[in-house]
Amino acid sequence: xxxxxxxxxxxxxxxxxxxxxxxxxxxxxxxxxxxxxxxxxxxxxxxxxxxxxxxxxxxxxxxxxxxxxxxxxxxxxxxxxxxxxxxxxxxxxxxxxxxxxxxxxxxxxxxxxxxxxxxxxxxxxxxxxxxxxxxxxxxxxxxxxxxxxxx
Numbered sequence: 662x663x664x665x666x667x668x669x670x671x672x673x674x675x676x677x678x679x680x681x682x683x684x685x686x687x688x689x690x691x692x693x694x695x696x697x698x699x700x701x702x703x704x705x706x707x708x709x710x711x712x713x714x715x716x717x718x719x720x721x722x723x724x725x726x727x728x729x730x731x732x733x734x735x736x737x738x739x740x741x742x743x744x745x746x747x748x749x750x751x752x753x754x755x756x757x758x759x760x761x762x763x764x765x766x767x768x769x770x771x772x773x774x775x776x777x778x779x780x781x782x783x784x785x786x787x788x789x790x791x792x793x794x795x796x797x798x799x800x801x802x803x804x805x806x807x808x809x810x811x812x
Contacts, residue, residue: 668698675707679714687711695724702731702740709743718751738764742771745779754782770799774807 665671671694678687691708698704705728712721725744732740741764748757758779761772773796780789796804 665693665697668694668701668704671698672703672707675711679707679711682714684711684714688715688717700731702728702736705731706736706740706743709740709747713743713747716750718747721747722751738769738772742775745775749779749782754779758783768799770796770803773799777807 665674671690675687675690675694678684678690687707688711691704691711694701694704695708705724709721709724709728712718712724722744725740725747729737729740729744741760745757745761748754748760758776761776761779764772773792777789777792777796780786780792793804793808796807
């Protein structure tokens with residue numbers, strides 16, 4: 662068994678595991694990464710991401726909150742997307758909707774698609790349509806493909 666001592670070594674190996682869809686190995690190594698480098702946003706992010714893929718949503722939420730609180734700028738949005746998805750899949754549609762709606766992400770098609778789904782989940786049809794309109798303004802073809810998946 663290899664023992665890592667550098668942050669970069671963890672990052673590279675976990676990225677390889679995630680890329681190969683070996684989510685359990687990514688999860689196990691990410692837990693070790695968090696134990697050794699608990700102040701690192703990326704350690705919590707990778708644990709959130711790997712926990713998400715193995716459907717450990719409670720842990721993905723816990724680590725997602727930690728990563729989100731340590732993040733800045735674009736990293737905050739990336740954390741918010743996975744964290745909100747974890748909330749959603751864990752059955753907490755209200756929290757996922759609140760979190761992502763606080764993010765200033767105009768112009769991001771992924772956020773608009775998620776916000777459409779989340780707005781529908783909390784029965785806010787008017788806002789759902791606003792997100793579809795925004796998605797059309799960003800990329801008409803992408804919006805049409807997205808809408809076709811719901812019809």
